[in-house]
Amino acid sequence: MITKVKSSGYFGIESFSVDVEVDISKGLPAFNIVGLGDTAINESRERIKAGIRNSGYKLEPKRITVNLTPANIKKVGTHFDLPTAVGIMEGYGLIKSRKEILENYIFMGEVSLAGEVKRTQGIVNGAILAKENNCRGIVIPYDNLREGSLIKGIEIVAVKNLKEAVEFLENGNYKKYDVPEEKEIFNEEIDFYDVKGQEKAKRALEICAAGGHNLLMAGTPGSGKTMLAKRITTILPPMTDEEKIEVTKLYSISGKLSETNPVINKRPFRSPHHTSSSTAVIGGGKTPSLGEISLADKGVLFLDEIVEFKKDVLEALREPLEERKVSVTRAVYKAEFPADFIFIGACNPCKCGYAFEDGDLCTCSAGEISRYMKKLSGPILDRIDLKIEIKRLTEDELTGDMPRETSEEIRKRVIRAREIQKKRFGCEKLNGHMTRKDLEKFCRLDEETKAIMKTAVKNLNLSARSFDRVLKAARTISDLAGSRDIKKIHIMEALSYRISEFNI
Ligand SMILES: [Zn+2]
Structure with missing residues (x-):
């Protein structure tokens, strides 16, 4: 029988669903992972086996095949360790997971030789994906708890080791670790x-x-x-x-x-x-x-x-x-x-x-x-x-x-x-991102300021692009001054931000 555990992959910044399928069969003992995994994934085999053993389970030599689907997209990262370990323990009959947990939670985390679940990459991506796919929640390493907690509206289950993951899978229980309040860490060293x-x-x-x-x-x-x-x-x-x-x-x-x-x-x-x-x-x-x-x-x-x-x-x-x-x-x-x-x-x-x-x-x-x-x-x-x-x-x-x-x-x-x-x-949107159309709409000049710009174009040999840049800066200068209109003094200041020696 094949066990299926949900997980998440990412390529660039795009996330996608990955099903970790595990098949345990008799025959020549082996452990193969297929489905376009990178080196980190291939190296995970020994880690996962040791992690399961050191969590107190006995793994008889059997033929283990793990398939990461969809098989045509490259997978990177160590976070498939946890879903793979869960699939193997389940497939061996070492644990009895609740069906609704396997079906409704995404699993991500690296597994250490000692059976700990360690910090991994791409947790925010996984949590967003879980939410988009209407999963009930995501099971992640405790070390990533603050990261995962950025995503509201789904259940974040943080585990420190495989034993805690098993407790959740079998009984639905998990420790509700405190998430420190997100305060802005202001850089007080410089001012x-x-x-x-x-x-x-x-x-x-x-x-x-x-x-x-x-x-x-x-x-x-x-x-x-x-x-x-x-x-x-x-x-x-x-x-x-x-x-x-x-x-x-x-x-x-x-x-x-x-x-x-x-x-x-x-x-x-x-x-x-x-x-x-x-x-x-x-x-x-x-x-x-x-x-x-x-x-x-x-x-x-x-x-x-x-x-x-x-x-x-x-x-x-x-x-x-x-x-x-x-x-x-x-x-x-x-x-x-x-x-x-x-x-x-x-x-x-x-x-x-x-x-x-x-x-x-x-x-x-x-x-x-x-x-x-x-x-x-x-x-x-x-x-x-x-x-x-x-x-x-x-x-x-x-x-x-x-x-x-x-x-x-x-x-x-x-x-x-x-x-x-x-x-x-x-x-x-900010003034620095204004288009030509925005400039026409939001940077109207009165006759006096127009005259200054005209002189500047002539004397400073301003290109059309430089002209626009001056207008954008002048708009911000007037916003800083709380002025609705761009005034002469704002244009004059904006014109001063150039290096005349290089004519730039
Ligand atoms: Zn020099």
């Missing part, structure tokens, strides 16, 4: 209050956080670009429950959740090194794996020394910057991943790094300076609304005691500006 001076950069980051704009910072080495960029996460609004689920799901299938980081409840800040490959940044690989841009979803992607990144990486950023998602096409698959992030690029202004400093610190020739920034392709620059130059602090700024704001104070303004945008668009 804008720590940053002296750099008012222009702080303001630019506030505008980016409020309107979902992208930013380029060109500046002298040691002027604090990274320190500034990191702090943007402290002024972004808290994540919504839907955002927490979406991002936790991405981290779960990427194996990036842990005991100290069981769910993602604060906005990610990802900063891949400039030597990173296109697969590492964009995603892809043999089986579709997520890149840094997807791990930055609903948060921030920071590329330091952006001109040093490989050309194909920068080129591949165009689609996600435009669409806020990325499609990865390989010979054997096509996958689409979310990639909705605020982009911050940082670079030196020239090869030696000192082009913006007074005096003759910079040793580059005029030709070298202009060539340096040309490495940043037009299509990338076209998708960056604000550009600023950053200089080292002067002696006065370093020693002075100017009043400084905390991140919490700035964050309040950001949240207010986001509420205005939500009302305007009737959805979570």
